[in-house]
Amino acid sequence: MFNSNLGHLDEVHICPSCQTAMSCCEAPPVHVGDGLGWGSDVLFICLNNECPVFKKGWQHIELQYGHKGSYRCMELPGSNEQNVMMVASEYAFTGSVIDIEAVKMQNARYTKEQEAVAALATCVESHNLEPIMTLILDESASLANRQKAVACLKQLNDLSCIDAIRNHTFRDTSLTQECGMIISDILKAHFKKECPYCAELIKAQAQKCQHCQTDL
Ligand SMILES: [Zn+2]
Numbered sequence: 295m296f297n298s299n300l301g302h303l304d305e306v307h308i309c310p311s312c313q314t315a316m317s318c319c320e321a322p323p324v325h326v327g328d329g330l331g332w333g334s335d336v337l338f339i340c341l342n343n344e345c346p347v348f349k350k351g352w353q354h355i356e357l358q359y360g361h362k363g364s365y366r367c368m369e370l371p372g373s374n375e376q377n378v379m380m381v382a383s384e385y386a387f388t389g390s391v392i393d394i395e396a397v398k399m400q401n402a403r404y405t406k407e408q409e410a411v412a413a414l415a416t417c418v419e420s421h422n423l424e425p426i427m428t429l430i431l432d433e434s435a436s437l438a439n440r441q442k443a444v445a446c447l448k449q450l451n452d453l454s455c456i457d458a459i460r461n462h463t464f465r466d467t468s469l470t471q472e473c474g475m476i477i478s479d480i481l482k483a484h485f486k487k488e489c490p491y492c493a494e495l496i497k498a499q500a501q502k503c504q505h506c507q508t509d510l
């Protein structure tokens with residue numbers, strides 16, 4: 295889906311037969327009939343069960359081909375050329391309707407990941423923690439990209455990364471461990487430790503926590 299032109303998802307196609315909005319559906323992998331692809335990831339299909347083309351189609355296919363089926367109106371993205379698709383039941387394509395908002399969100403997340411990866415190249419010299427944290431805390435980002443970010447985290451040696459990492463649940467246990475080791479290195483480099491009672495950062499040699507007043 296990421297390669298398809300997102301602009302097409304916003305297209306409004308009105309069924310020429312019933313005048314209702316057509317649904318944006320994932321295209322089946324092959325063009326049933328001639329074995330060719332549709333040349334598009336998505337198709338706009340009228341899923342209205344009251345659509346005249348669909349209602350009359352059952353009888354037509356029964357008479358013409360002697361089996362059960364009907365037609366749905368279909369248009370390709372970027373085109374208003376009217377097509378019909380044969381369907382075996384009223385449920386065909388109802389499971390392939392694309393959640394356009396979800397696709398847009400996935401795409402936005404993916405773009406953000408790519409931007410953060412590009413920013414990693416200069417994040418250490420410019421002391422920019424943001425792209426590093428974006429990647430480390432994004433459970434949908436690729437593990438390879440997150441590991442690159444972890445390597446930069448170590449070099450940046452910035453205490454302000456600690457809270458967000460401690461508050462994050464990593465699905466990948468190797469990342470939990472790597473980040474844990476880096477945090478203890480950063481704490482050591484700054485002569486700090488985390489209070490075992492309230493988790494605030496305190497001096498490494500403190501005997502009493504200045505935040506929760508607990509004796510250590
Ligand atoms: Zn229709």
Ligand SMILES: [Zn+2]
Binds near residue numbers: 508
């Ligand atoms: Zn404390």
